[in-house]
Amino acid sequence: MADKREQILTVAEKLFGDHGFDGTSVRDIAQHANVNLAMISYYFGSKEKMLEALLEMRANYTMLEALNKDESLTPWEKMDKVIDFYVDKIMGNLCFHNIMQQGNNSRSEDIKELITRIKLRNFEQIKKILLDGQKKKIFRKVDIELTVGTVMGTISQTTLARPFYTTLLNVDKNNDEAYRKKITPRLKTHLKQLLHAHLDIKNEE
Amino acid sequence: MADKREQILTVAEKLFGDHGFDGTSVRDIAQHANVNLAMISYYFGSKEKMLEALLEMRANYTMLEALNKDESLTPWEKMDKVIDFYVDKIMGNLCFHNIMQQGNNSRSEDIKELITRIKLRNFEQIKKILLDGQKKKIFRKVDIELTVGTVMGTISQTTLARPFYTTLLNVDKNNDEAYRKKITPRLKTHLKQLLHAHLDIKNEE
DNA sequence: AAAAATTAATTAAACGTTTGTTTAATTCAA
DNA sequence: TTGAATTAAACAAACGTTTAATTAATTTTT
Structure with a gap:
């Protein structure tokens, strides 16, 4: 699902923006986005790649x-x-x-x-x-x-x-x-x- | 020693400034300041209190x-x-x-x-x-x-x-x-x- | 069109590290 | 001898990531 990818990035944007990259855990993001923890690695490869994807998107x-x-x-x-x-x-x-x-x-x-x-x-x-x-x-x-x-x-x-x-x-x-x-x-x-x-x-x- | 306290804060300032609070571990600080890990809790009580002490100092x-x-x-x-x-x-x-x-x-x-x-x-x-x-x-x-x-x-x-x-x-x-x-x-x-x-x-x- | 095979999505659990903090023992100075 | 300074070791919790199993969706074959 493409919108699930976006949903994760939207949540990540909020949390990274509020608490910083290092201050946000992938578990936080997964929980707030209502997806399984492993989905983040599945979609983006890593936490850092996820930030790159977010920057590209915006x-x-x-x-x-x-x-x-x-x-x-x-x-x-x-x-x-x-x-x-x-x-x-x-x-x-x-x-x-x-x-x-x-x-x-x-x-x-x-x-x-x-x-x-x-x-x-x-x-x-x-x-x-x-x-x-x-x-x-x-x-x-x-x-x-x-x-x-x-x-x-x-x-x-x-x-x-x-x-x-x-x-x-x-x-x-x-x-x-x-x-x-x-x-x-x-x-x-x-x-x-x-x-x-x-x-x-x-x-x- | 009062200057050891300051030495720790100086190192912390550099690392916090470069990598952020969450991006810096107390082990990093202890290592660069050449003090034992436990000294940070001993002097400041916690990582966060150390940041407060740093802000007060500067x-x-x-x-x-x-x-x-x-x-x-x-x-x-x-x-x-x-x-x-x-x-x-x-x-x-x-x-x-x-x-x-x-x-x-x-x-x-x-x-x-x-x-x-x-x-x-x-x-x-x-x-x-x-x-x-x-x-x-x-x-x-x-x-x-x-x-x-x-x-x-x-x-x-x-x-x-x-x-x-x-x-x-x-x-x-x-x-x-x-x-x-x-x-x-x-x-x-x-x-x-x-x-x-x-x-x-x-x-x- | 139904069944089978294949690929994609999702999950719970575990991985090995690293985290901040504490403990208990030891060294040092007064 | 008393109290402060220092140490190595251990603590439980949290970290990012991976695994292996399962479900869902898609494609291929019959």
Whole structure:
């Protein structure tokens, strides 16, 4: 059954995201997915291969490429859409994003490389937008690598340091939905305002 | 011996930072610290208590408070110093910073609360600087919580997604020192430029 | 179309390690 | 001589993985 494979991966995503790879046992996953323990080896070969399968499943490439090819949009509009896209994407799947962040500390080089490859691919698209804006004298010269890092880092911060932000924003720390609802629009507004000031060529020193 | 306690914690910091709490065994720590396995329970009671002891040891409160009380500095100068302080602090101890980030996903509520408390304390100091700048009509109105998140998040991103950035910046991924040397000045420059554009009241829309 | 043969899916049980922690004996210092 | 520091060994529990047996589904043969 193909959907049973997916069912296992969905449960694994939740548990890996909540407790980390090493903090989650294959028995945990099997139990929550209502499958026999041996099915995980049967389907994926090993716990680590299962994580790789999960990363492959969730890594969708198409969105940013499509956005970039739309020539009716100005660089400003594109950057706004990038922000909306990433905030929605990350806030819509906090667990997977946690996995992507924590995977960088994996002992498996394969997994680190896989994650790096996914991130590089997305980075290249944003870089194109920024370079285009600079060429058109709309954006000023900035550190492109770290500007992308700022966007990703700001969003990541609100999910990774979540206990900190729930305290700060007075949200019930166990209510995922309430937190998402509160932080999503704020993140979008803040990042757009931040990038506007940062990139606008009128603010060149 | 008090220094043996510290020696264990130093080794634990390195291993926890590299492989995570669950990815590090107490036998690993004992072996690398050249102490008997039982000494860890003897000194700290448990693996988790050892992590708490490590967090307590490294959480130094004084620096930002002192900076804030210095009335000879303008809000701009204070923010620049905050950036220097955090970049140096995090880049000078990547392992500890990793622990602080990953600890948010700990299953221990004690540890999550401890980390949150440390972060809140630092946040309050930066908030004071930003509010003071706004009162003096130097800084414009911004989302203070997320502005701090941007500073922390941007730095975190370069340490947490390190395999990504070593690839991006063409640095040997196994050479800690080379990466630190390359990323530290860039981070400071980028963050100061970013915050300047973001906070300057002249850029008010 | 029914029966037989073959492959795939699923299971409970066991495998050998590794885990964090404890014990009880021993060495060391005051 | 008393109490703290240190040790090797053992503890039970949990770990990822494998095995061998059984059931379900599919294909082949009659």
